[in-house]
Amino acid sequence: MDHLIAYMTGLGGSASAAQLRTYFTKRQLSRAVGAGAVVRSARGIYSLGALGDAERLSLEARAALFGRSAALAHGLGILHQPPAVELAVPRGRRVRRIPGTAIATRLLPPADLVGVGAVRATSPVRTVLDCAAMLPFAEGLAIADSALRQGLANREELEAGAGQWVGRNKAALRRVLRHMDPRAANAFESGLRAACLEAGVHMEPQATIRTARRDYRVDLAKKLRLVAEADSFEWHGGREALHRDCTRYNELVRAGCTVLRFSWEHVMYEREWIGEVVSEVESRAEVHNSRLVLPRSLPLTA
Incomplete structure (x- = not known):
């Protein structure tokens, strides 16, 4: 069930039945619905149960x-579910404690609030800025990447908002804005890229590598032909998928790539270890590539 919830979280909290059937069985989905973790919000659409709780608690708290x-609420991908519904009220207002919520007092100009269903939420731009400033780098980067990818915010708006930022952690906010990239496919991949960046390794998302057999798009790559893949187990559930994955992996290695594969658990809970591995392998690859002339017919393009 954790993987199903993580998958839906990466999509912004909701998914169609067709999307879910691609990676999960009917039994897995039924179990999640029975536990209340997932709800059928519309015909053929499922949402995380936490979204309904958020709306109810927001109304109760008038926040x-x-x-x-x-x-x-905006459909942005996140790495981890918040332990409590995160709400904000204007500064100066007395806050009543409500179980299941974490209520912050913030400057909330009307321009920074939008309607989402029956409740109000910070706008996508303000949400990206808040998360970039207050969350760990990987969390903020995943949300910023998602906002750019979905067209809910653009660089100009975010840079303008950062220029007027009066809150704390402006350096953390700037760091996220410096590295955000709309090419990131999902929050899982953003978390992997964040781990690489924290280790000082800058990699291109969704790069295309030409091999002798065909072109392959990889999650992350570097010009020295270092590849890092965010490997979800749902992609390899059958014999055909395994065969296709083995062919892909071997063709990338044949083209001179060093391929590193990281699981969902690695990205969620072991990002420091990911950084150690990528940094060490990159250093080794730099030495190797300084002695190696790759065929011109095998370029890497972003």
Whole structure:
């Protein structure tokens, strides 16, 4: 069930039945629905149960959805579910404690709030800025990448907002804006890229590598032909998928690539170890490539 919830979180909290059937069985989905973790929100559409709780608690507290709860409301991909519904009220207002919520007091000009269903939430731009400033780098980067990818915010708007930022952690906010990239396919991949960046390794998302057999698009790559893949187990559930994956992997190695594969658990809980591995392998690859002339027929393009 954790993987199903993580998959839906990466898509912004909701998914069609067709999307879910691609990677999960009917039994897995039924189990998640029975546990209340997933709800059938419309014909053929399933949403995380936490979204309904967020709306109810937002109305009860007379507060705006904030942080990761706002990101989920806008359909932005996040790495981790917030432990409580994140809400915000204007500064100066007395806050009543409500179980299941984390209520912050913030400057909330009307321009930074939008309607989402029956409740209000911080706008996509404000949500990206808040999350970039207050969350760990990987979390903020995943949300910023998602906002750019979905067209809910653009660089100009985010840079303008950062220029007027009066809150804390402006350096953390700037760091996310410096590295955000709309090419990232999902939050899982953004988390992997963040781990590489934290280790000082800059990699291109969704790069295409030409091999002798065909062109392959990989999650992350570097010019020295270092590849890092965010490997979800749902992609390899059958014999045909395994065969296709083995062919792909071997063709990339045949083309001179060093391919590193990281699981969902690695990205969620072991990003420091990912950084150590990528950094060490990159150093080794630099030495190797300084002695190696690759065929011109095998370029890497972003």
